[in-house]
Amino acid sequence: MDIAIIGANGDVGRALAVQIISRQLLTPRQRLQLVGRREGGSASALHGLRADLHDAFAEITPEIDVALSPEDVAADLILFCAGRTAPTSSTQMISRHDLALANREVFESYASSLARHGHGEELVIIVTNPVELGVEVFSRHLDPRRVFGMGAYQDSMRLRREIATDFGVRRQRVHGYMLGEHGDALVPILSRFWIYGFDEAENAAALRKLRGDRHPGDFAASVMTEKAVLAQLVRSNEVEQAFRHAESQPPDLRAVLLPLITHISGAKTAQSTAAITAEMVEQILSGGQSVIPAQVKLAASDWFGPAGVLGVPVICGLRGWSRVIDLGEGEIDGEERDCLLAASQVIRDRLTSWGLS
Helix, strand or coil: CCEEEECCCCHHHHHHHHHHHHCCCCCCCCEEEEECCCCCCHHHHHHHHHHHHHHHHHHHCCEEEEECCHHHCCCCEEEECCCCCCCCCCCCCCCHHHHHHHHHHHHHHHHHHHHHHCCCCCEEEECCCCHHHHHHHHHHHCCHHHEEECHHHHHHHHHHHHHHHHHCCCHHHEEEEEEECCCCCEEEEEEEEEECCCCHHHHHHHHHHHHCCCCHHHHHHHHHHHHHHHHHHHHCCCHHHHHHHHHCCCHHHHHHHHHHHHHHCCCCCHHHHHHHHHHHHHHHHCCCCEEEEEEEEECHHHCCCCCEEEEEEEEEECCEEEEECCCCCCCCCHHHHHHHHHHHHHHHHHHHHCCCC
């Protein structure tokens, strides 16, 4: 299994290279390909990064090579981190529409090249935003069952971490999903929540505490309201107060708000994004069948809604994803189903506005 990081000279790409090597996801005989552009600083910087990684990790370093054009990408697992990112400032906000228009050409160039020059069995994980756009573009060129967006995995892990904090347990003991869009149309699926080691009564009490008097349909509006509050605090240079305000919110809101403040405070979220992506890679490379929440291109027969890109839990392995799980009749409540259908429509509308219909 060889891995390529497209956009390896960016913040996330560099951090991801470190994660892959330090976790020993590749053996010394396997290959890590660092992919950049001939223009700009990539041509020299990636050769320097290659040398630095060898220096840092010595005996456990896999073979590392550098590629500087889409045609040269060659790997079994491709991690797509290239393209424009949102500015780290609340005063220089870029719209999701502008971000999509800037990154669509980058997605298209690599996806079309991989379709022409690849071996046909590559797995692709989209890290670049908008994740849904990347999944849609790559799924038009490659087998959709082999394309994943990591947004739902990252959002779900953030939710589990925040819940774990409130209940004093490790994140690994918490089960729950953040599905839908890796953006404003995010849907917490708390009806699938439980904590391993809690009995049925304890989990029921924990769920009541998590939900309070809130309803799934209220979540999107709550996120928008709190984002406005935080943006004003950051613009007033009250970053510490913004973090305190976010930390006072329920776990599902914290899972959205804390990464936002982290990014616009100037710190970015490169380290957490790289760590979570590497964890997702580790699950896929385990060789077994894992349940992973991810953005995928669904057919109408895959779930209870229309065809399109959506963040859902899927069973996946080295051959891609096989089916959606945990969203059957009676497995989530009616309001959550409605929210997922609404999120699906939001994503379809966005893709249409970005020229993909």
